[in-house]
Amino acid sequence: MENKKQPSPFEKEILYADKQLQKTQESMEAMKQNIRNGDIEGAYSSALYFADAAEKLTLTARQLPAYTGNPQAQYLCERIAADNIPVRIGFTEEKWFSVVIPALLPKKQKGSVNYIRDFLYAAMSEFIRGKQPVRYTDCVLIFRHIYKRDRPEWQYRDHDNIEVNMVADIIALYTLFDDSPFHCSHWQFSLQYII
Secondary structure, X not given: OOOOOOOOHHHHHHHHHHHXXXXXXXXXXXXXXXXXXXXXXXXXXXHHHHHHHXXXXXXXXXXXXXXXXXXXXXXXXXXXXXXXXXXXXXXXXXXXXXXXXXXOOOOOOOOOOHHXXXXXXXXXXXXXXXXXXXXXXXXXXXXEEEEEOOOOOOOOOOOOOHHHHHHHHHHHHHHEOOOOOOOEEEEEEEEEEOO
């Protein structure tokens, strides 16, 4: 009996990425067809499938270069993510340190939160480079979740989710001496606005 060669982990990920690419393309075509037919509900449903497939494809794409074993893969993927996710970092007029991530973070049950670490570490590292270190000893981390009022399908997210914890950990790493409850409090709120 002939032993069939098992695909490598890299080959398995390529196959998975190819399937996700096909699903993404199929949902895009369905969305366009629904729009042509004037079927807004169908287009909405297809758009959700497209968003889900595209998110899974993106998460897989970010991991593929590392499977080659190239030692620069992780760093370069972090740079790509940082260049394409417009994080704003700076100080307010009141001299408060501010980080704005202008994108809805996916629900914690979907995929990995590693993508947050990748782009936010890179953005924070770039911002801090060449500047005087920022180290707060007593502080409050304020998380303001902003939702568009005209997009009710963007469901409010729980404040105790893993993505918020990941963001807090990264900000603490670069700006705090200690993020224990004795030195750092968290405050969160959600609001809607109209464009």
